[in-house]
Amino acid sequence: MHRDDDPLLYETSRPGLRAAPLPKPEVPVPADAIPAHLRRKAPPLLPEVTEGELARHFVKNSRKNVCVETGFYPLGSCTMKYNPKRHEDFVMSPALFRVHPYQPEEGVQPVLRMLWEMSDFLEELTGFHGVSVHPSAGSHGELTCLMMIRAYHSEHHPERDEILIPDSAHGTNPASVTMCGMKPVNVPSRPDGLLDIQAMKALIGPRTAGAMVTNPNTLGLFERQIHDLADALHAVDAFLFMDGANFNAIVGKARPADFGADCMHINLHKTFTIPHGGGGPGSGPIGYVEKLAPYAPTPVVVKEKGKFRIDWNRPKSIGPVRTFLSSTGATLRSYAYIRTLGAEGVRRIAEGAVLNANYLRVKLRDVLKFPYDRTCMHEFVASGTDLKERTGVKTLDVAKRLLDHGFHPPTVYFPLIVPECLMIEPTETESKATLDAFADALHRIVKEAETDPAVVTTAPHTMPVRRLDEVKAARDLRVRWRPEPAPAG
């Protein structure tokens, strides 16, 4: 097989080299501490390289990534905004980084205070009775909320195991429902992209435990009738979970508890800030009403007589869903964001996101088809069906060609209810000039599709690799490196 120029670390490895030396132990290494049959026979295969080689490998390869700091990254539903640097330094402060989750609480009061204040800020912004900063990520928070709903019903209505979910929902919603031992009930959306409240109400029955609604929804539209749905659910002692994936569109402007929601998760990396890190870490706090509070996960930070301590004593709690209090460093990046923004600044997150999305939407009106052409919130979806019919160029091709024009593509083929979908979320941290340039690029790509479609359908041309064979990857699975077998003889 032809190999690209850059070898894997494993392929540059040569025995005996190393990057980081360690001092010799000051006390003897006991020879027989580990019983012979439990001792490792052959060392693990790990790269053996010098520090210089290590640096070159990670620098060279990292440069093959497109990232927010090299260009616009309008990945819908992911909120790829600029993440300020001061928070990176903040969470590396010794008070937050050089402390252990099991050391005496008296010695870690400041970090406990910040986690407690973070819950407080989020209670204020969501309107909920309580907020737990325990879950590790948005989907983890969503699962935690469902576990709380399940725990409530186990006590009051054990037969209730169905959760209503609109068809525009993220895949995590039904996946979380299953993980929680319940059954998702799929509800088609209306042609205008909004919840079919009547259909949902009609589906509420004796086994309904609750419903999951993303608001604004995954099409970037605000669900105006959300409170009606909440009322209908509450009338039968069922719950409304609000998926907070899009809270960034309304933070500071509206409070989900006022919508009648009973619980929600917040993706801190989207609403506030945590650099996305190639796929994590995130942090997924949850808010909940008083009725669900007894079931909230442990542990929690409590304040007593001016002191903070960790409380595990919640008899009805679902228990922990991760180790320790919180993904502290991730959670407190967003804490620092809220501290530096203040109330007015937080509100401007939503205003900036919505302004940018609507501006880009109107700039793209003449190149893409808009199945829901109306004022949007922080993101919008467009469809490439017309283009495909006219030129044979698919949305996927447009996405790949955007890379050649210097932009990361939007989310494509989601939500599933829009064919040839592009889901575009510019975020509040992009300038008008950037949005103009992106719109220009899409205009140019559409022209290319009309005049020279091959250049689009074979894109990208300027990336470190061309289109990759995903079928081969799935059929001839190679998910780890192995040394070449030694030549025979």
Place this chain on the structure above:
Amino acid sequence: MTNPQHLRYTKTHEWVGYDPATKTVTTGITEFAVKALGDLVYVELPEIGELMEIGHPFAEIESVKAVANINGGVGADITEVNEDLPNNLEWLVSDPYGKGWIAKGKVAGPDEWNRLLDAAAYGKHCESEKH
């Protein structure tokens, strides 16, 4: 696309053959389904002895970006599965109604099979799905 006349079909794009001598059904997925899924990467076969039920999934087929259930067209006790298929997925493309069969099973009689779509009705159903 030609759907063999001697087979019967489901609206979810499975085909079912019936052998009255042995009261055995053979089932697989149609050419239409194979084309719709695109490049196939995996098929999950049922186990012998499992039940095939009308409208219920008994196997799964995957492309890179999609996964589809393979549903029972008739009720049957699964007696045989095409063990060689997972390593020869191209059979589903080259010979979906022959070498690309997925499972065989015992049935009580032809009643359920008779109620499935015939080739003409299935052809019409496919036309309607294209639009």
Place this chain on the structure above:
Amino acid sequence: MPYIPHSAEDVRAMLAAIGVRTVDDLFEDIPKSLRARRKPRLPRPITELELQREAAAAAAKTETFDRMNAFVGAGVYDHFIPAVVQHLAHRVETVTSYTPYQPEASQGNLTFMFEYQTAICELTGMDVSNASMYEGGSACAEACLMAVRVNGKGRRKILVSRGLHPEYLRITETYLRNIKDVVVEEVPLKDGVTDLGALARMADADTIGVLVQTPNFLGIIEDGPAVAAAAKAKGAKLLVCADPISLALLEPPGAWGADIVCGEGQQLASGLAYGGPYFGFFAAKQEYIRQMPGRISGETVDVEGRRGFVLTLGTREQHIRRDRATSNICTNQGLLALRGLVYLAALGPTGLREVAEGCLANAHYAAERIAALPGWSLSFPGKPFFHEFAVDGPLPAERVIASLRRKRILPGVALSRWWKDAPNRLLVAATEVKTRKQIDALAKALASAK
């Protein structure tokens, strides 16, 4: 100060293009009754300098591990982190990119995931690894859920050794409580290790899997092959929660029959960080790969035949399989797993062995010193341990901790929190970062603890 790069003129032009008068007009879709009636009550905004002052003030009031002579472990360990980790893992290209949905624009991250997966397979002795989970506890819970998918037909019992980290055990119970017809049963300990007799009695044809941690929560290296034999005798799957550093010295679980190996990755350069972010590692036998949760990077070629990497087997995941996905997990802990990779590559096999030997040496020296003190003894003498051990003293462990804190020593974790019948038991960890002087100071202080 929000990070919005619009001048007043930009805003005017944008509003004009949209055809509305004010930004608030764009929020018309939110019914009045659902809008916030007042501005949120948040502290006044502060600047970076003020934030720095707060961090400095917080540090001054905190007993950081830089300031304390600490022997606290219990699942989170203070290991040396070479400077390359921060410098190479935290480049903007990795920190500010996202899940590699567009592989052509993500070859860096996908390459690192592939290398990370290789390193985890090598450490654990397994065939396949995912690109990481949230942390150790939920990784154990996911391992149990995976075991149910792999081996749950006609079986309904998961046996969990009481030697598993108590928080992991509770997390596992939280996750599995909602799974129909599956129960979690605890296998008791005997002399600090999984009671093999009890395990043999409890494991039966109904057992889906056996989850054991080694070194276990009390620091003791379990007889893994014996646990494996007991599980396999009944057709149960073996799930092992391991410490990644210890695997430089210990026979990897894959070599003694593990079906799934997972654990906390914090030890691999996540730092202490007061509970996170860390990452969980997760590896399995090849035959179970389709039941694994989480992202996986796989090798392939591009249209020109060049090697490249993509996310593969995506049909397992929530965005495609929805309610039948192997898990709802969407992200890995990419940045932390990358830190782990840089760390492992910086050390190499020799360096990792030296770290492990430093742990082994320091912990055994500390144990010897403490056990020699009047009134102090090892809780489980003769049992093999790695970098942590339990000791019984003459005083309640809580009191010992309070007493030594005043001397700027954190001697460990009081096990009474989880074992009420052992009020005087202290769990002490000593990794490669401890000096002989620090260990001597601990012993001296324990001798005079009141």
